[in-house]
Amino acid sequence: MTKSYVTLAPRGILAIGGDDRVAFLQGLVTNDVTKVGPSQAVYSAFLTPQGKYLHDFTISEVDGRLLLDCEAERLADLQRRLKMYKLRSKITLEDATAAYSVTALFGEGALEAVGLTAEPGAAAPLGGGVVFTDPRLAALGARAILPRGTEVAALEDFAPADGDAYERLRLEAGVPDGSRDMIVDKAILLENNLDDLQAISWQKGCYMGQELTARTRYRGLVRKRLMPVTVEGSLPESGAIVMLGDKEAGEMRTGADGRALALLRLEEVERARAEGLPLVVGDATIVPVKPDWATW
The missing domain is CATH 2.40.30.110 (Aminomethyltransferase beta-barrel domains)
Structure with missing residues (x-):
């Protein structure tokens, strides 16, 4: 398979800025947000207090803001739910979908072409945005979050492909695609393999839904x-x-x-x-x- 790219139109970008951005998100989502930086992205989820799935997303950093690559059609819901917990936190929540696109890079040599290793979440700057090895599974290639309109120039070593090619890759790998595969307010992360797909930190402090997630793991309830x-x-x-x-x-x-x-x-x-x-x-x-x- 040649090095290919597909712009993922169903994806949107929710940008979180402000001095408290890391601490704010750290107390709400399943992964360790303190690891996110110019050289590292993570995959994470936001749950109900009862530990049921609401949203999943990658988290990367560009220009001092955390960029959540999430489902575009459900971005407003994610933004609304996060805003409920803002209180006095010094943060901003902005729909940045008009400014950035999300692109999947895959095929033989895709990671090497953008200077990445096969370590999930390994990140590097690219064209005014960021590119990172898919934090879920390196076999899926990389994701690039780029200023809209710059994709062709930034990815000149890649050939455009249709979305069906990436969809086949995802299905063969066995990786869920958000609410298309996980039922909102019902799905349990471990049943959908988000433990093996690097979405959960078992070492971090409390987050929304942690109790059920931990109990499911330690009591072998899957x-x-x-x-x-x-x-x-x-x-x-x-x-x-x-x-x-x-x-x-x-x-x-x-x-x-x-x-x-x-x-x-x-x-x-x-x-x-x-x-x-x-x-x-x-x-x-x-x-x-x-x-x-x-x-x-």
Whole structure:
């Protein structure tokens, strides 16, 4: 695969400035914001007090501001929720989507072409913005947050590609794409592998939803996992029920070109393998594949 780039139109940028920007965000999100700087980005999430998923995003730094690469359609909701906790904190919250674009860089040699290592989150300045190895998984390549209109010049060593190519890469890797794959106010981070995808710091202090997240980990309460699957037959819709015989085994999430993600009960997956039974969704059969990065 040649070095390629895709501008991710569904992504937006929420910029957080001010003297208290790090301390403010540190008390709310799942990862350690103190690590973010010119040479490091992180992946993180914002949860309900009960530990359920609300938003996920990368956090990088440009010109002394924290840039949250989040879902553009849900940016206003994230901004509103964060503003509720501002109180007397010296921060600013600005929708900077008009100023910056988010671009995915992938393919053989993509990281080396922008001077990055394969360490998740490794960052460097680029064209008035920032480029960083995907903090979730280096196999996804890098992300560049660049001033709008400068992408072609900044990425002259890359060839433009269509979004389908990056979508296939993401699905094969088994990485969720925000609220497309994680149900807002319902999804649990560990069921969706955000522990293995570097979204959670187990060493930092308190944050919103920490109690349930920690309890889920330490009590071994993870009974489902989001898994990449191959699809034999018609691609099921997101939300379609996966059956093992007459028993529900999980639900489908996003998919394309015979690949998809599915939230599956681990017990039923093991039973299907042990007994040679198919996992069925309508007229399709799915075959789960454990990602090579997964620790479960």
